[in-house]
Amino acid sequence: MSSNPFAKPSTLPYQLPPFAQVTDDLYAGAFAEAIAEHTAEIQAILASGEPTFENTLVAFEKSGQQLFRVMSVFYNKHSSDTNDTIDALDEEFSPKLTAHFDSITLNPEFFARIDALYQKRDSLTVNGLPLDEESLWLLERHHREFTLAGAALNEADREQLKSINEELSLLETRFGKNALNEQNDLGILVEDVAELDGLGESEIAICAAAAAERGEEGKYLIKMINYTGHPFMASLTNRALRQRIQENVMSKGLRGNENDNRATLVEIVKLRAKRAQLLGFKNHAAEQTFDKTAGTPENVHAMFKKLAPSANVNVRKEGQVLQQQIAKTGGNFELQSWDWDFYAEQVRLEQYAVDTGAMQPYFELERTLNHGVFFAAGKLFGLTFELRADLEGWHPESRVWEVKNTDGSPVGLYVGDFFTRDSKRGGAWMSSFIDQSHLLGNLPVVYNNMNVPKPAGNEPALLTLDEVKTLFHEFGHALHGLLSNVQYPHFSGTSVARDFVEFPSQVNEMWGLWPEVVNNYARHYKTGEALPHEWINNLERSLTFDQGHDTVALLAVGVIDMAWHELSVEEAEKLTAADVEAFEAKALAAYGLDYAPVPTRYRSTYCTHIFAGGYSAGYYGYFWSEVLDADTVEWFKSNGGFKLENGMRFRERLLSRGGSNEAMAMYRDFRGADADINFLLKRRGLI
Numbered sequence: 001m002s003s004n005p006f007a008k009p010s011t012l013p014y015q016l017p018p019f020a021q022v023t024d025d026l027y028a029g030a031f032a033e034a035i036a037e038h039t040a041e042i043q044a045i046l047a048s049g050e051p052t053f054e055n056t057l058v059a060f061e062k063s064g065q066q067l068f069r070v071m072s073v074f075y076n077k078h079s080s081d082t083n084d085t086i087d088a089l090d091e092e093f094s095p096k097l098t099a100h101f102d103s104i105t106l107n108p109e110f111f112a113r114i115d116a117l118y119q120k121r122d123s124l125t126v127n128g129l130p131l132d133e134e135s136l137w138l139l140e141r142h143h144r145e146f147t148l149a150g151a152a153l154n155e156a157d158r159e160q161l162k163s164i165n166e167e168l169s170l171l172e173t174r175f176g177k178n179a180l181n182e183q184n185d186l187g188i189l190v191e192d193v194a195e196l197d198g199l200g201e202s203e204i205a206i207c208a209a210a211a212a213e214r215g216e217e218g219k220y221l222i223k224m225i226n227y228t229g230h231p232f233m234a235s236l237t238n239r240a241l242r243q244r245i246q247e248n249v250m251s252k253g254l255r256g257n258e259n260d261n262r263a264t265l266v267e268i269v270k271l272r273a274k275r276a277q278l279l280g281f282k283n284h285a286a287e288q289t290f291d292k293t294a295g296t297p298e299n300v301h302a303m304f305k306k307l308a309p310s311a312n313v314n315v316r317k318e319g320q321v322l323q324q325q326i327a328k329t330g331g332n333f334e335l336q337s338w339d340w341d342f343y344a345e346q347v348r349l350e351q352y353a354v355d356t357g358a359m360q361p362y363f364e365l366e367r368t369l370n371h372g373v374f375f376a377a378g379k380l381f382g383l384t385f386e387l388r389a390d391l392e393g394w395h396p397e398s399r400v401w402e403v404k405n406t407d408g409s410p411v412g413l414y415v416g417d418f419f420t421r422d423s424k425r426g427g428a429w430m431s432s433f434i435d436q437s438h439l440l441g442n443l444p445v446v447y448n449n450m451n452v453p454k455p456a457g458n459e460p461a462l463l464t465l466d467e468v469k470t471l472f473h474e475f476g477h478a479l480h481g482l483l484s485n486v487q488y489p490h491f492s493g494t495s496v497a498r499d500f501v502e503f504p505s506q507v508n509e510m511w512g513l514w515p516e517v518v519n520n521y522a523r524h525y526k527t528g529e530a531l532p533h534e535w536i537n538n539l540e541r542s543l544t545f546d547q548g549h550d551t552v553a554l555l556a557v558g559v560i561d562m563a564w565h566e567l568s569v570e571e572a573e574k575l576t577a578a579d580v581e582a583f584e585a586k587a588l589a590a591y592g593l594d595y596a597p598v599p600t601r602y603r604s605t606y607c608t609h610i611f612a613g614g615y616s617a618g619y620y621g622y623f624w625s626e627v628l629d630a631d632t633v634e635w636f637k638s639n640g641g642f643k644l645e646n647g648m649r650f651r652e653r654l655l656s657r658g659g660s661n662e663a664m665a666m667y668r669d670f671r672g673a674d675a676d677i678n679f680l681l682k683r684r685g686l687i
Helices: 024-046 053-062 065-080 084-105 108-119 133-149 155-185 201-213 239-250 262-278 284-290 297-328 337-352 356-362 365-381 465-482 498-513 515-521 533-541 547-565 569-573 577-590 621-638 644-653 663-671 678-683
Strands: 188-190 220-222 383-387 399-405 410-419 429-434 445-452
Touching (some): 024 053, 053 133, 065 445, 084 155, 155 262, 239 337, 262 569, 262 577, 297 678, 337 533, 445 465, 547 621, 644 663
Parallel strands (some): 410 445
Antiparallel strands (some): 188 220
């Protein structure tokens, strides 16, 4: 296929994909060719004689490069700029790709080669020398991963497992598609601008532009988002409109239409339970935590039990304060979920003199990115960023930066796509087009996607405080990919345990309000005035404010996730689509999280993390990683804070190592000790 732009490595700098050459009609042929090539590479390994480290594991690490090139571009397209053609291709190729990878990981002949090497791992040599630490870890990881994938099962069980995996890939694809369709379908069209009282000029302009894009000139469209709630809820004075927004968000996937996700969700739960049983685990949660740093569901629940009691007490105290604020301002109604953010902002302003809405003009996207995010990375890790206008991203709104060390040596490329659109799934994320690897001679090409509302005309994009936090967070993931310094692609960047992967990104959030950083970027977009120091100090004082709410909303997702995935096959088989809402309610009540004014951050029917992504029985990882994060923040503060010496220690001992060693061993090497959960409890106001 001479027209296949994925057939060979890109000739662009750093092998950036040639997006200008990629059209939707090329993907089907490119996938077919890449799968065939990868299959041939695997067959060559199987035919290479007596297994050695080089002809088996090194060859395996080098295989599949064309397929990775196709997948990385296609799945970013599917997430950030999808259409009917891409959706159809996803439904066609997801099960084919699942079957392809199963044909490798469930191949007994291939596993026999890995197992033979594993059994004599202590005596293996390469060029007459024992395996180095990373090579030995590669062997251990592949052996464990193949075993956990089911490679050691008998033939009948392997075939059943393949069937389950293919069916799951279809269901998970359907779940994600339905969630996006619901998000777009539930947007609220407002005809009278008076109903938007409380919103700023830029926010109203964004709503007007969104309506115009859908052919509703002169009206205002409030787009829904993927999590429970909405940024506008803190400002809108129209209580009925706030209620409508909240109810629309929370109804996603529950409306009995073609996008209803309940039946799909239940089938996913049943199949995951069956797969876990087939692999020798009592449930999916036990299977998923086994190879993570948590180890068992019991350890996850032990953490939940340290968080939930204090969080429940705090959130109800917060609710009482908000109820008093309602009465104080003339309201005569009971606090509801659509009231929380609105009255919390009033209390925050009264108690701490913090008005997060007034801060938004100081957080202009371009300045926050260049003088905040990039500035912090430069000072901490010795990096420079140069916009490469000559390089194209996958969408006109995406941009490319070249990243170098301060000595001029190349690091990689960073691509950013920050604005929301109907064709982009909700949330924010990081991934890569090229993974760093000395074996392959590759430097990384990583990207971030966000969903910042696109400003109207030539107006600047002004970020909320939460969006500033998200930008620093997602760039923390990008740093994990950019600063990778490993031999094997299997360990590159964020290729770490799921309950460890959020740790570096959470650490990077701290720099958003660090004095030297915030003073460098937070400037009023019109006047150039710096964000007042008093506001920053007040914000720091208020950091434990409303933490009961935030902890409960986030903890609720982890609890629901574990509840679904701790079901046995027999228990799961009893479920029907009609049981979904009652099941959620029961799971929350078991932890005392059934407090109506604070719903879960994601309901099951639109939690793509769990049912269309990689966080099944793993959402707890946000808290698990935050224990490490809070402990690391304390280390930075105790060691002089924002300085190159500290950043380079974090870079060299942790970020650069990717997954090339056991996660907690890397953490102890950096920190010099195990993490202390008390720093997290203190941060969240729980002790």
